[in-house]
Amino acid sequence: MTRAPWHRRHPVAVDVAIAVVLTLVDTWSTLAGQTWWPEDPGATAHVLLGVQAAACLSLAVRRRAPLTVVAVLGAFTLLVTLLVAPLGVLAPADRGNLWAPFSTALAAYGPLFYTQRRQGCRSGGTDGADPRGRRTALVVLALFTVVVARPWELSPTVITIGLLRTAVGPLLALYFDARRRLVLALTERAERAERERHLLAEQARAEERARLAGEMHDVVTHRVSLMVLQAGALRMTAADETTRQAAEELRAAGCQAMEELRDLVGILRTAPEGDRTPSVGGFPALVAESTAVGVPAELVEEGDRSLASPVVGRTAYRVVREALTNVRKHAPGARVTVRVEYEEAQVRVTVRNTRPPEGAGAAGNGLARTGSGLGIVNLRQRMELVHGTLRAGPAPDGGFSVEAVLPAYVPTAETAV
Known part of the structure; x- marks a missing residue:
C-alpha cells in the first residue's frame, strides 16, 4: 500500500507552518505601509500589530474551525476600519489600501471546503451536501466581503481588490470540493461495479x-x-x-x-439431505474388505469419531478407500496400516503400506493398468474443497504413505439450517 505524502499525514503541522509564514508576511507588509500602518505609529499601532499577528495565527485551526478563523480576521479588519473612521484613532499612511491582512485570502477558502467535508463525514455521505451549512458559510463570507471591501467608501480600487481577495478562495473551494465529490462518486461507482x-x-x-x-x-x-x-x-x-x-x-x-x-x-451443488455415504464408521468395513481380497490391513483409531463432521468423515473415507485401492493395484501382498487420529481441531488420516513381497509385482494382477492415474489428483481437489491437505509419496522403508489432514468441522448447507 502506497504511503500518503507527508503533508497529508501531518495536516496540523502544515497549518501551523502556513499560519506562521503568513503572519510574518502580513507583519512585514503592514510595517512596509501596504495596509493600515500609520506614518507616525504610536502605542495603539503597535498593540494593533500584535492583535493582527494573533488573528493571523488563527489560521492554524482553519481546518477544524474555518468559520471561527473568518470571524476572527473579519473582526480585526472591522476594528481597524472603525479606528480609522469614524473614531479617527488611527491614521493610515495610505487610505487607499485594504486594511485586511493577506491572510484573509486563505481564510476565505475554508468555510465552503472544510465545513462541507466535516458535515459530510458526520452524515456518513460522500457528497458533503448540507444546505444549512452551505447557507451559513455563504452568509459569513458575504459579511466578510463587505468588511474587507468597504463598499461605503465608493472606492473602485478598494472594492475590486477586496472582492478578489475574498472571492478567489471560495471559488477554489467550490472547485476542489466538486472535484473531490466527483472522484468519490466515480470511486464508489467503480467499487459497486466490481x-x-x-x-x-x-x-x-x-x-x-x-x-x-x-x-x-x-x-x-x-x-x-x-x-x-x-x-x-x-x-x-x-x-x-x-x-x-x-x-x-x-x-x-x-x-x-x-x-x-x-x-x-x-x-x-449442496450436500443432499439424508446423505448415507459411508463416513468414519465405514473404516472397519473397508479394512475388512481389503483383508478379504488378500491385502492385510490394520485399523488404528485414536480419539472420538464424533469430532469429525459429516463432510470431513466422508472425505476421510474416500482417502482411505483410494489408498487401499492403490495398494491392491500397485503393491499386492503388502501389509497396510490405517491410522486415524481424531482431535478437536483436525482429523489426521495416514495409510502406510510396506514394501510388497518379492515376486508379487503389480504387473502380475493386471490392475495397475486399469486406473486412470487421477485418483490422487481427484483426492487433492476434494481436499481443497474442505480446506485440507494431502501428501502422498514413498516411505523410507520402501513402501508408500498417504497422509491427509482435515479440519475437524466444515460447515455445510445441512448444518446451517
Whole structure:
C-alpha cells in the first residue's frame, strides 16, 4: 500500500507552518505601509500589530474551525476600519489600501471546503451536501466581503481588490470540493461495479456447477440404474448359486456407486439431505474388505469419531478407500496400516503400506493398468474443497504413505439450517 505524502499525514503541522509564514508576511507588509500602518505609529499601532499577528495565527485551526478563523480576521479588519473612521484613532499612511491582512485570502477558502467535508463525514455521505451549512458559510463570507471591501467608501480600487481577495478562495473551494465529490462518486461507482461483477461471476459459477451436477446425475444415474436392474434380474433368473452371488455383488456395487454419485453431486451443488455415504464408521468395513481380497490391513483409531463432521468423515473415507485401492493395484501382498487420529481441531488420516513381497509385482494382477492415474489428483481437489491437505509419496522403508489432514468441522448447507 502506497504511503500518503507527508503533508497529508501531518495536516496540523502544515497549518501551523502556513499560519506562521503568513503572519510574518502580513507583519512585514503592514510595517512596509501596504495596509493600515500609520506614518507616525504610536502605542495603539503597535498593540494593533500584535492583535493582527494573533488573528493571523488563527489560521492554524482553519481546518477544524474555518468559520471561527473568518470571524476572527473579519473582526480585526472591522476594528481597524472603525479606528480609522469614524473614531479617527488611527491614521493610515495610505487610505487607499485594504486594511485586511493577506491572510484573509486563505481564510476565505475554508468555510465552503472544510465545513462541507466535516458535515459530510458526520452524515456518513460522500457528497458533503448540507444546505444549512452551505447557507451559513455563504452568509459569513458575504459579511466578510463587505468588511474587507468597504463598499461605503465608493472606492473602485478598494472594492475590486477586496472582492478578489475574498472571492478567489471560495471559488477554489467550490472547485476542489466538486472535484473531490466527483472522484468519490466515480470511486464508489467503480467499487459497486466490481462487487456486481464478482456477484455475477459467483452466480454464473453456481449455475454452471448446478448444470454439471444435474447432467452428471441424469446421465450416469440412468446408466448405473440400468446395470443395477439387470444385475437384479440376473440374480433372480440365474440357475446356479455362483452366478446369483456374482449378480448380487454387481447389484450392490451399482447401488453403492449411485450413493457415491449423490455425494459427488452434493459437493457440486449442496450436500443432499439424508446423505448415507459411508463416513468414519465405514473404516472397519473397508479394512475388512481389503483383508478379504488378500491385502492385510490394520485399523488404528485414536480419539472420538464424533469430532469429525459429516463432510470431513466422508472425505476421510474416500482417502482411505483410494489408498487401499492403490495398494491392491500397485503393491499386492503388502501389509497396510490405517491410522486415524481424531482431535478437536483436525482429523489426521495416514495409510502406510510396506514394501510388497518379492515376486508379487503389480504387473502380475493386471490392475495397475486399469486406473486412470487421477485418483490422487481427484483426492487433492476434494481436499481443497474442505480446506485440507494431502501428501502422498514413498516411505523410507520402501513402501508408500498417504497422509491427509482435515479440519475437524466444515460447515455445510445441512448444518446451517
